[in-house]
Amino acid sequence: PTARLRYLLGDHYEFDFVDGAYPWPAYPSIAEVFGHDHTYYSYCDDSPQSVLQAATDLADYATENGPFDAVMGFSLGAALAMTLLLNHDRLGLSTPPFGCAIFICGILPCDWTALEQGQVELLAPSRVSCPVRIPTVHCWSAEDLDYPGQSQALISMCTPNGRVELVHHAGHAFPTDSVGVDQLAQAIHTTVNRMRTRHGASALPN
Template sequence: MRFLCLHGMGTNAEVFEMQTAALRFELGDRYKFEFVEGTVPWPAAPGIQALFPSHTDFYAYYDSTSGPSILSALDLLHEYIAEEGPFDGVVGFSQGAALAATLMIRHDQLNQTVEPLFRCAIFMCGAAPCDWRGLDAGGKVRKLGVETDGKLIHVPTAHILGANDEAVGESHILRGLCGERGKVVYDHGGGHEVPRAPKEVTLGMAQAVRDVIDKANFVQ
């Protein structure tokens, strides 16, 4: 299976490769992971700058306060998938998860009779997706929520989150937007991160990913 990987705000593709190294090692070489970098220069996320040389560039996929920036990111990612895909699944951290979820929702709402964009999605400390229709109509940025918008993502999803993440509420919003069948939740107990230790946490995350892949393979 081939996975598209989207990093968090204020990092880059190399950072996300490092963050997921232990998890990917545990999953083995049956899966291929392709990391796509954001295009919007952005200050380094907390704790990231110290790990890299001072000249390292960090990025976001979009400015979360700007509708045009979000729409541009959606279009760029859609074009990338059209040119480099198809991908079986997506792995997104924080803003990367929000971008993936928003694009998946847009794809389904515009193409109700075609296949989903991905067969499964792995959301890690995921942020809430945006109302792309409102942005397309020139409206303000609005986060989607199950109370106002219902279930919008229907492929199997894994939600890897941390109970001590200050933004865990966003992860629960994204979780709520996903259908109950095929949903797997793993709480690593940490913060806004992809833990690389202890081993038990890596094994737990890997099992959540495998469970979702099994569900995706079952329903295809």
């Protein structure tokens, strides 16, 4: 499915893949697709210091290698990106390091204040005083049994202006049907073009 998405987006997009470094058990739905014999990785372990470091590392990567039109994350990757977007100012960034964001089966980010106090807690939407204001794409499933309701809560942390929602039926997994992947590609293309036009950059061809 991800290969089809990159094919549909075409040569006008360049992808940087930021890999995790911590061996970690795979989600059941992921292991069902890719197998149980692989080694899977996380961006952090379950300590607050590790989560803070992962967000800092992502901010540093974006600063050193950007600018980036978009960040795209699945599940924990979406949570890490959201943790950074909500707290970029705490890391010395005056503006978000990405022009827009694509969240696929996104789960809740961590509460930064709790992390600084030595605790790992999920951020409740009610504690978000300033929502993410860059355009966002949310591709999620109502049949997500691994993290029910978290994608919807993540959506509420983003401004409705420029927000696109797509619902698929693959559970906590990347959409596998061709129609769902086609819709995701179109939503990404439209959102990136809207962002580029807003910032005075040339829109990508359709």
